[in-house]
Amino acid sequence: MAWSSGLARARLRLFALESLARRHWQGLRFVGIPTSEQKAARATALRIPLTSFTPHRQIDLTIEGADEVEHGTLNLIKGLGGALLHEKIVASNSRRLPIIDWIEE
Numbered sequence: 001m002a003w004s005s006g007l008a009r010a011r012l013r014l015f016a017l018e019s020l021a022r023r024h025w026q027g028l029r030f031v032g033i034p035t036s037e038q039k040a041a042r043a044t045a046l047r048i049p050l051t052s053f054t055p056h057r058q059i060d061l062t063i064e065g066a067d068e069v070e071h072g073t074l075n076l077i078k079g080l081g082g083a084l085l086h087e088k089i090v091a092s093n094s095r096r097l098p099i100i101d102w103i104e105e
Contacts, residue, residue, distance in 0.1 A: 021046035
């Protein structure tokens with residue numbers, strides 16, 4: 001099977017965070033729990049309010065990207081980054097967890 005790697009993950013993260021920031025500026029109320037220092041810095045720059053996992057044990061929605069996806073299946077690899085443990089803790093306590101992959105042709 002052929003696998004795609006998340007070459008465009010940075011673009012996807014930026015798109016997702018900017019979209020959430022626009023919705024927040026338009027009045028949608030939410031707080032974010034970043035799963036890495038990089039995500040926290042970018043969310044802060046976009047004025048997305050952040051919190052920690054401690055006061056929010058149940059998370060409504062976590063949006064993640066796949067590191068690699070096997071074409072033609074739903075098999076994927078997560079955890080090639082440095083924040084794997086924190087990502088797993090947040091994901092396992094989320095009511096909904098869409099995994100997004102962006103394949104550039």
